[in-house]
């Protein structure tokens with residue numbers, strides 16, 4: 001039998017896995033429904049990627065998490081549920097309307113006691129954390145504008161310690177990452193980000209492609225070396 005590889009088939013495989021493996025994850029599902037009801041752009045992580053973040057947080061035993069790019073707090077909630085009640089998560093976004101929806105998401109998920117949202121430009125807020133001598137984070141999820149990823153990496157390293165895990169979303173962008181001559185600011189930013197990763201002895205990293213409901217994209221996962 002010749003198997004047809006189609007976008008629909010990738011989505012069907014995700015649906016199959018999610019129906020079995022995410023069936024008990026009812027809280028993030030409620031948060032996603034809340035985001036959809038408020039017409040948030042559907043640019044949040046896919047459910048199986050949210051679960052991956054949750055598992056990575058648990059594998060790491062992360063108790064201090066920084067997120068760049070909150071949107072409706074869907075990924076935030078997945079990570080907050082993974083770190084448990086004694087963890088603290090700080091998430092940054094510059095869009096007041098998104099933050100309003102996100103605050104409600106945190107209440108729906110009952111994690112508002114352990115998650116703080118700061119409103120502003122991610123780079124400015126990260127610099128403020130450095131200036132105030134914030135303790136290192138043990139997990140950093142980069143999911144704001146990709147144009148500034150090189151700057152975010154530089155700042156993230158100042159907010160890290162050996163063992164800090166850094167995850168970055170949307171690093172494939174339908175394969176556009178291969179376009180060395182792209183004029184797109186996001187692709188330029190991502191390509192510089194990969195160059196900076198590659199040339200940095202403090203980091204060990206890998207990246208992989210994802211397909212499914214979010215199209216063809218990918219994640220990068222890195223650890224700060226000891």
Ligand SMILES: C[S@@+](CC[C@H](N)C(=O)[O-])C[C@H]1O[C@@H](n2cnc3c(N)ncnc32)[C@H](O)[C@@H]1O
Nearest residue numbers: 044045069071074075093094121122143144145
């Ligand atoms: C892809 S969405 C985040 C999705 C979210 N992490 C999730 O998976 O549920 C990107 C978010 O980054 C925010 N953003 C973009 N540029 C930013 C910047 N320079 N500073 C702060 N937030 C920014 C946008 O407002 C948007 O909410």
